[in-house]
Amino acid sequence: MSWLGGVVTSKTQGQAQKTIPHGTACRTLTTRAVTYTCVRCGQDETTARYPGPTPRYCSDCKTRRNAKDADADRRAARERMRRLRQRRKLEDEERDARLPAVF
Numbered sequence: 001m002s003w004l005g006g007v008v009t010s011k012t013q014g015q016a017q018k019t020i021p022h023g024t025a026c027r028t029l030t031t032r033a034v035t036y037t038c039v040r041c042g043q044d045e046t047t048a049r050y051p052g053p054t055p056r057y058c059s060d061c062k063t064r065r066n067a068k069d070a071d072a073d074r075r076a077a078r079e080r081m082r083r084l085r086q087r088r089k090l091e092d093e094e095r096d097a098r099l100p101a102v103f
């Protein structure tokens with residue numbers, strides 16, 4: 001195996017970028033009555049909403065969904081941390097392997 005000193009591939013994947021829009025933050029928002037159909041139970045619900053996307057779930061389903069999501073979020077966060085630690089460990093080992101063996 002003579003991969004040492006070979007091609008070094010740069011790691012660009014795994015980079016996260018997030019853009020948070022600030023454009024509407026300064027506007028005065030007023031609520032309006034929005035009637036929508038819950039995609040989960042099919043019930044029509046009318047609620048006062050700020051301008052924005054129409055909700056997809058009625059308040060009942062939203063509460064239930066959020067409780068489930070919170071649980072899933074916790075699990076996902078744990079998994080993310082585990083993967084992050086694993087990746088750091090791998091990168092450390094790779095770095096060590098690339099270091100010239102000079103003592």
Ligand SMILES: [Zn+2]
Nearest residue numbers: 038041058061
């Ligand atoms: Zn519903």
